[in-house]
Amino acid sequence: xxxxxxxxxxxxxxxxxxxxxxxxxxxxxxxxxxxxxxxxxxxxxxxxxxxxxxxxxxxxxxxxxxxxxxxxxxxxxxxxxxxxxxxxxxxxxxxxxxxxxxxxxxxxxxxxxxxxxxxxxxxxxxxxxxxxxxxxxxxxxxxxxxxxxxxxxxxxxxxxxxxxxxxxxxxxxxxxxxxxxxxxxxxxxxxxxxxxxxxxxxxxxxxxxxxxxxxxxxxxxxxxxxxxxxxxxxxxxxxxxxxxxxxxxxxxxxxxxxxxxxxxxxxxxxxxxxxxxxxxxxxxxxxxxxxxxxxxxxxxxxxxxxxxxxxxxxxxxxxxxxxxxxxxxxxxxxxxxxxxxxxxxxxxxxxxxxxxxxxxxxxxxxxxxxxxxxxxxxxxxxxxxxxxxxxxxxxxxxxxxxxxxxxxxxxxxxxxxxxxxxxxxxxxxxxxxxxxxxxxxxxxxxxxxxxxxxxxxxxxxxxxxxxxxxxxxxxxxxxxxxxxxxxxxxxxxxxxxxxxxxxxxxxxxxxxxxxxxxxxxxxxxxxxxxxxxxxxxxxxxxxxxxxxxxxxxxxxxxxxxxxxxxxxxxxxxxxxxxxxxxxxxxxxxxxxxxxxxxxxxxxxxxxxxxxxxxxxxxxxxxxxxxxxxxxxxxxxxxxxxxxxxxxxxxxxxxxxxxxxxxxxxxxxxxxxxxxxxxxxxxxxxxxxxxxxxxxxxxxxxxxxxxxxxxxxxxxxxxxxxxxxxxx
Amino acid sequence: xxxxxxxxxxxxxxxxxxxxxxxxxxxxxxxxxxxxxxxxxxxxxxxxxxxxxxxxxxxxxxxxxxxxxxxxxxxxxxxxxxxxxxxxxxxxxxxxxxxxxxxxxxxxxxxxxxxxxxxxxxxxxxxxxxxxxxxxxxxxxxxxxxxxxxxxx
Ligand code: FES
Ligand code: FES
Numbered sequence: 001x002x003x004x005x006x007x008x009x010x011x012x013x014x015x016x017x018x019x020x021x022x023x024x025x026x027x028x029x030x031x032x033x034x035x036x037x038x039x040x041x042x043x044x045x046x047x048x049x050x051x052x053x054x055x056x057x058x059x060x061x062x063x064x065x066x067x068x069x070x071x072x073x074x075x076x077x078x079x080x081x082x083x084x085x086x087x088x089x090x091x092x093x094x095x096x097x098x099x100x101x102x103x104x105x106x107x108x109x110x111x112x113x114x115x116x117x118x119x120x121x122x123x124x125x126x127x128x129x130x131x132x133x134x135x136x137x138x139x140x141x142x143x144x145x146x147x148x149x150x151x152x153x154x155x156x157x158x159x160x161x162x163x164x165x166x167x168x169x170x171x172x173x174x175x176x177x178x179x180x181x182x183x184x185x186x187x188x189x190x191x192x193x194x195x196x197x198x199x200x201x202x203x204x205x206x207x208x209x210x211x212x213x214x215x216x217x218x219x220x221x222x223x224x225x226x227x228x229x230x231x232x233x234x235x236x237x238x239x240x241x242x243x244x245x246x247x248x249x250x251x252x253x254x255x256x257x258x259x260x261x262x263x264x265x266x267x268x269x270x271x272x273x274x275x276x277x278x279x280x281x282x283x284x285x286x287x288x289x290x291x292x293x294x295x296x297x298x299x300x301x302x303x304x305x306x307x308x309x310x311x312x313x314x315x316x317x318x319x320x321x322x323x324x325x326x327x328x329x330x331x332x333x334x335x336x337x338x339x340x341x342x343x344x345x346x347x348x349x350x351x352x353x354x355x356x357x358x359x360x361x362x363x364x365x366x367x368x369x370x371x372x373x374x375x376x377x378x379x380x381x382x383x384x385x386x387x388x389x390x391x392x393x394x395x396x397x398x399x400x401x402x403x404x405x406x407x408x409x410x411x412x413x414x415x416x417x418x419x420x421x422x423x424x425x426x427x428x429x430x431x432x433x434x435x436x437x438x439x440x441x442x443x444x445x446x447x448x449x450x451x452x453x454x455x456x457x458x459x460x461x462x463x464x465x466x467x468x469x470x471x472x473x474x475x476x477x478x479x480x481x482x483x484x485x486x487x488x489x490x491x492x493x494x495x496x497x498x499x500x501x502x503x504x505x506x507x508x509x510x511x512x513x514x515x516x517x518x519x520x521x522x523x524x525x526x527x528x529x530x531x532x533x534x535x536x537x538x539x540x541x542x543x544x545x546x547x548x549x550x551x552x553x554x555x556x557x558x559x560x561x562x563x564x565x566x567x568x569x570x571x572x573x574x575x576x577x578x579x580x581x582x583x584x585x586x587x588x589x590x591x592x593x594x595x596x597x598x599x600x601x602x603x604x605x606x607x608x609x610x611x612x613x614x615x616x617x618x619x620x621x622x623x624x625x626x627x628x629x630x631x632x633x634x635x636x637x638x639x640x641x642x643x644x645x646x647x648x649x650x651x652x653x654x655x656x657x658x659x660x661x662x663x664x665x666x667x668x669x670x671x672x673x674x675x676x677x678x679x680x681x682x683x684x685x686x687x688x689x690x691x692x693x694x695x696x697x698x699x700x701x702x703x704x705x706x707x708x709x710x711x712x713x714x715x716x717x718x719x720x721x722x723x724x725x726x727x
Numbered sequence: 728x729x730x731x732x733x734x735x736x737x738x739x740x741x742x743x744x745x746x747x748x749x750x751x752x753x754x755x756x757x758x759x760x761x762x763x764x765x766x767x768x769x770x771x772x773x774x775x776x777x778x779x780x781x782x783x784x785x786x787x788x789x790x791x792x793x794x795x796x797x798x799x800x801x802x803x804x805x806x807x808x809x810x811x812x813x814x815x816x817x818x819x820x821x822x823x824x825x826x827x828x829x830x831x832x833x834x835x836x837x838x839x840x841x842x843x844x845x846x847x848x849x850x851x852x853x854x855x856x857x858x859x860x861x862x863x864x865x866x867x868x869x870x871x872x873x874x875x876x877x878x879x880x
Contacts, residue, residue, distance in 0.1 A: 219812060226763065352857070430763075
């Protein structure tokens with residue numbers, strides 16, 4: 001009952017179980033080092049020809065009771081390599097100690113009518129969408145194991161129960177291990193599918209379990225895309241035209257060709273790559289080349305010029321995304337009117353593992369090894385680029401060194417396949433850090449103009465919100481951008497829980513030659529910065545506390561108020577702080593979850609900001625693995641703070657000006673605040689996301705805290721560009 | 728030909744003397760636990776021990792490591808039994824995990840220097856980037872590793 005494995009047939013003689021690990025260090029003697037049989041030690045997370053009986057596509061049970069659970073979503077740090085198996089194991093009643101996870105095969109999913117349903121990862125929806133069918137897969141397998149035992153014992157299945165990887169019949173004293181029953185269970189069909197458990201009935205879900213991938217991540221054995229070693233493999237370094245939409249005019253390959261280890265120079269429409277027997281040799285040889293680029297029409301473009309254009313649009317009324325009452329009329333009659341412009345820059349994902357992809361094209365098959373957020377799109381793109389039918393393409397999913405949205409775009413896969421077509425060997429294409437950043441696809445830049453009216457008592461009377469930004473969907477699914485409105489660019493602005501009876505939410509969709517893409521938490525990141533900061537401005541203009549000011553606008557949403565109140569309480573909102581220190585509060589509902597945050601900052605007189613503490617409260621409804629949730633909230637806080645302090649991709653001469661971490665600073669240990677997460681769970685049927693919802697509010701929470709500390713309002717990010725000195 | 732001693736094994740490697748140690752480890756010796764993140768000593772993903780000192784191997788020419796004792800994550804222990812590895816598992820530190828070899832090597836070197844590091848000691852040394860933001864559990868794990876190391880010795 002083995003699953004079709006692609007890897008074993010790709011590499012004759014190589015099967016995961018039969019290979020003896022190379023013993024290089026045992027002797028202490030002299031070893032000759034080049035292209036050692038590293039593949040032997042490669043124990044990647046991809047789908048394998050695992051031993052045992054396959055009960056359904058999601059799980060295989062081995063004779064020794066090991067349960068292998070297939071994971072169709074990608075773990076980029078958010079914990080799905082553990083959470084998805086937990087959903088199956090919740091129903092399976094197997095011993096968690098015997099669970100191992102591996103990634104599902106995209107090739108199989110496409111061949112077997114999408115047997116894994118969906119394999120993309122994003123939008124914080126792994127648990128939200130997969131939960132029912134993964135629970136069902138586990139429940140169904142459990143019932144079949146019970147049925148197998150019952151029929152063997154000649155007792156009614158209803159008298160048997162499953163527990164800890166055994167089926168037990170109390171009355172007769174019969175008991176059998178799953179490993180003994182699996183082969184028979186695999187042949188059983190149920191008359192009806194069992195019911196799955198509901199919140200309140202769970203035993204495993206809601207408990208904090210250590211991640212299954214942690215051991216391999218503390219000894220260097222976890223195989224990321226960049227670690228793949230295939231016999232005979234060569235490496236490629238690539239330089240893409242630094243200006244998007246530019247072309248390669250010409251390149252003299254001679255300087256590279258004469259260098260040691262160089263196999264080939266591959267030219268593409270918009271790029272050149274050098275293939276060599278090591279990455280360093282490929283990179284050095286690439287640097288020896290002087291490609292002549294045709295930068296095209298965008299060679300003079302800059303983010304400064306984009307900003308002027310985006311801003312100018314704000315003078316005009318935009319496309320109406322949402323409208324209620326008579327916002328403009330109310331503004332005219334308001335006792336107080338405040339207005340402010342906010343500005344958010346392009347942001348790069350900066351996942352720590354630069355994008356890379358290993359491709360081997362053979363006569364009758366194409367093998368692709370990479371870490372991606374969507375192995376199906378990797379497969380499709382590889383098929384297109386190689387001109388092969390999808391059945392011949394095998395994607396081996398590796399661990400991901402971060403994703404944050406970047407790895408949902410398979411551009412680097414297409415590039416690798418293009419290069420591999422010209423090379424008679426498996427080739428690993430590695431982007432340098434600079435290349436990774438410069439060929440990135442960024443969080444859109446955005447300009448905002450907000451206007452609000454307050455009545456004589458300080459109550460909000462009207463809100464006009466104009467935003468001028470990119471549409472990510474325009475390039476992806478143009479039909480989703482009907483009437484010039486991209487809802488993904490409007491998160492937290494439209495359908496807002498804040499009760500502005502008179503409002504006009506307007507939108508100017510912009511386009512530049514700079515490609516934009518989903519960046520952790522997407523549109524809410526820029527929008528929350530503007531709206532949550534502006535609400536703070538409104539509260540101060542009304543002479544009210546920003547927490548209570550929000551509360552008053554949320555009367556219809558007691559669930560949000562609970563989360564907001566918990567944040568204020570846990571943070572000690574009402575305790576006084578000396579000048580130079582302050583607290584800021586912000587709130588966003590996104591990806592099905594509500595997150596409120598209170599940041600506490602210290603601003604030195606010379607303007608240095610230290611974030612001392614961040615309290616996050618989250619309502620994601622129910623939990624799978626609470627420890628992972630805390631970790632994801634912390635991760636989001638750190639990610640958001642990096643963006644708040646330094647995040648900016650500056651465009652100059654049509655290209656991203658900086659490529660490496662020296663100019664793209666990110667938060668380090670010493671700058672990390674004390675972080676606390678408090679879950680305020682509403683339970684019921686609610687299952688909200690956890691990988692993203694804590695990113696958007698932390699940025700305005702910090703900006704609002706800075707205002708509380710020193711009275712300076714941050715309206716342009718990042719903070720490193722602002723003068724925050726005070727006296 | 729350069730002779731390197733990595734995790735107790737001597738290797739003779741045909742490689743240009745200026746090749747960064749990182750790439751010799753990864754491409755020539757297939758020790759892929761040491762990671763590439765930036766190539767300019769910014770991120771720390773490539774941290775190894777050179778004669779016990781934490782070094783960012785992406786900027787050290789292989790020739791400069793000849794005759795010295797090189798330890799990579801693969802050589803820290805055979806069975807994840809180093810106190811830092813144990814503490815990392817206890818605290819569920821890794822998320823994507825990509826920075827973790829470098830973090831662990833940096834922390835292990837710190838504990839060699841200071842058996843009971845203060846938070847300030849940790850801040851001063853742990854300058855590796857973690858884009859997943861695992862810093863808080865990592866700090867707790869370093870304190871825990873110090874405790875474990877003291878229990879052993
Ligand atoms: S790869 Fe060496 S410090 Fe980043
Ligand atoms: S765990 Fe992902 S970069 Fe540190």
